[in-house]
Amino acid sequence: MICDELQGELDALQRDGLKRIRRTLELPCGPLARVDGRSLISFCSNDYLGLANDPALVAAACAGARNWGVGSGASHLVSGHLGPHAVLEEQLATFTGFDRCLLFSTGYMANLGIVPALVGRGDAVFADRLNHASLIDAVQLSRADSQRYPHADLAALERLLAASTARRRLILTDAVFSMDGDLAPLPGLLMLAERYDAWLVVDDAHGFGVLGAQGRGSISHFGLPANPRLICMGTLGKAAGAAGAFVAANATVIEWLAQRARSYVFTTAGSPLIACALATSLELIAAGDARRAHLRQLVAQLRDGLADTRWRLLASPTAIQPVIVGDNHATVRLAAALYERGLWVPAIRPPTVPNGTARLRVSLSAAHGEAQVAELVSALRELACA
Structure with a gap:
């Protein structure tokens, strides 16, 4: 049968401890979840500020839906760029x-649009x-030459x-690495971009809203000045609590992406009601210092609570706190x-992370309370002795 080979590969995933399980939640996104009638404290989502x-x-x-409907009806360049989209950009x-800024439907689509629009055959991506x-x-x-450098190794x-003798050069990095929680050395990367005439594209999916002055993101966190070489992608479905993504850059780069980024040109624009919600989200992010301070306190609480156990936490200052276990089945x-x-x-295993580094990925949110984090610490301490 045509599916027998696929079933065999699925069986292999199960055998190797790599098969993922999809669960259906019976409550809205938040620190409390219900799955199959079971109440849980969730440390899974990327809703870092509790805005979802x-x-x-x-x-x-709701107001956006009443005023603008639900769908945009077309791509941005045809007739789908509505008033709320323009205001949000x-x-x-x-x-x-x-x-x-330029809006995209998701962060994944934004990244798929940026890189091929800027480089191609004869160019190089680092x-x-x-x-x-x-990314x-x-x-x-x-189709550019791909050169991967060891993690954060300037x-x-x-x-x-x-x-490199490439015609164009592009340095490509996460700002906050999604499975390790650490930060890219952005000042050093920008210095190299200037020295070697390259673009620096930064995926700030996990920094936007959380890091920097008023949550402006990782670039603000490092105090980097405006620079025509710098291109930032930020997602709007994590700390911003809704959906979508944006690319921020100088005007020439944004206009080029609007003309040539295929995942922008050839897809229907996002819902205008989401753009309306995000306008409010930006206000809450800007006024969210108390949320960010509480989040930092929860990070410290978790790390201090597990410091003298056998669980190894990576050196992450962010809301992403990986607990390295190693073996897939043990994780x-x-x-x-x-x-x-x-x-x-969630148990995170290869290929999402390198072989031998399977882990728990604890995601903290400003919506969590200290008692909920204390419950997680207590359980992990108990299991450390099992």
Whole structure:
């Protein structure tokens, strides 16, 4: 049968502890979840500021639906660029400090649009080895020469740049690495981009809204000045609590992407009600210092609580707190033991992370309370002794 080979490969995933399970939630996104009638504390989502079910965003979305309907009806360049889209792009440009912004349907689509629009055959992309899958796929689509440097290794990157004879060069990196929680050395990367006449494309999916002054993101966190070489992608479905993504850059780059980024040109524009909700989200992010301070306190609470156990946490200052286990099956068992205690923490395994580094990925949110984090710490301490 035509599906027998696929079934065999699915069986192999199950045997190797790599098969993923999709669960259906019976409550809105938040720190409390219900799955199959079971109540859980969730440490799974990227809703870092707790905005996904915020009443102000819900009200803005409802008002947006009444005023603008549900669908946009077409791509941005045909007739789908509605008033709320234009307003949001202007607000994002002002908030991030760039000349212009361009909205995309998802962060994945934004990355697939940026790289192939800027480089192609005869060009070179220099990518961090731990970049997100969307960046890896974007490089493959571009057909540019792909050169991967060891994670955050500026010296290795400089050697590659110095040896390159490519027509155009593009440095590509996550800002906050989604499975490790650490930050890219953005000041050093920008310095190399200037020295070797390259673009620096930064995926700030997990930094926007959380890091920097008023949550302006990783570029603000490092105090980097405006620079025509710098291109930032930020997602709007994580800390911003809704959906979509944006690319921020100088006006010339944004206009080029609007003309040549295929995942922008050839897809229907996002819902206008989401753009209305995001306008409110930006206001809450800008006024969200208390949320960010609470989130930092929860990070410290978790790390301090597990410091003297056998669990090894990576050196992450962000809301992403990976607990390295190593073996795939052991990681799945640990996640299952927590689940039985009413704590939902995802088991992350290859190919999402390198072989031998399977882990729990604890995602903290400003919506979590100290008592909920204390419950997770207590359970992990107990399981550390099992």
